[in-house]
Amino acid sequence: MNEVLEAIKTRRSIRAFTDKKISREDLELLTDAARYAPSGLNRQSWQFTVVQNTQMLEKLAKVIREELNRGADYNFYGANALILASNDRGNPLGMQDCACALENIFLAAHSLGLGSVWINQLNGICDVPSIRAVLSELDVPESHLVYGLAALGYPAENGRPANKKDDVVEWVL
Numbered sequence: 001m002n003e004v005l006e007a008i009k010t011r012r013s014i015r016a017f018t019d020k021k022i023s024r025e026d027l028e029l030l031t032d033a034a035r036y037a038p039s040g041l042n043r044q045s046w047q048f049t050v051v052q053n054t055q056m057l058e059k060l061a062k063v064i065r066e067e068l069n070r071g072a073d074y075n076f077y078g079a080n081a082l083i084l085a086s087n088d089r090g091n092p093l094g095m096q097d098c099a100c101a102l103e104n105i106f107l108a109a110h111s112l113g114l115g116s117v118w119i120n121q122l123n124g125i126c127d128v129p130s131i132r133a134v135l136s137e138l139d140v141p142e143s144h145l146v147y148g149l150a151a152l153g154y155p156a157e158n159g160r161p162a163n164k165k166d167d168v169v170e171w172v173l
């Protein structure tokens with residue numbers, strides 16, 4: 001199997017991370033992977049916001065906890081860094097574009113020995129004032145909606161075994 005197919009098949013969502021810090025170089029490789037994703041009409045109206053500052057990670061987790069009544073343990077699984085994928089709210093393909101970019105991030109992270117998981121809780125609550133205030137502190141534009149977050153770090157678990165349906169392909173030959 002070639003390297004790309006191998007990476008696709010061996011990536012799993014990781015929900016436990018060590019304390020090891022991700023290097024700036026590796027974070028740049030991940031944002032590069034995101035930037036090279038396809039986007040509808042090649043608009044690239046997205047932004048990738050990298051957050052590694054511990055206080056800001058906690059601040060964001062706290063407002064999400066409060067808004068969604070999540071327990072004190074909600075902390076993005078203790079990820080070392082987040083990449084927020086946001087897009088102009090006027091782009092009708094913004095969510096799809098961000099999903100492509102996030103998958104690129106997940107696969108690139110896996111290839112670098114990093115674990116990752118999609119965090120979905122910001123979807124739909126970006127304009128709640130307490131959430132938007134933190135997003136503004138992170139320089140996410142007011143005109144953007146956050147469609148997904150990549151939680152990233154060195155894996156402290158193997159991830160769940162792949163559980164992939166094999167009856168979801170229809171052939172018309």
Ligand SMILES: Cc1cc2nc3c(=O)[nH]c(=O)nc-3n(C[C@H](O)[C@H](O)[C@H](O)COP(=O)(O)O)c2cc1C
Nearest residue numbers: 011012013014015117118119120121159160162163
């Ligand atoms: C749109 C989307 C939203 C997701 N949201 C979350 C989430 O909020 N929290 C989480 O732990 N995993 C989340 N996941 C990860 C899925 O649970 C995971 O991809 C799925 O269980 C399959 O496992 P795998 O990634 O190891 O193949 C999300 C995945 C996608 C594609």
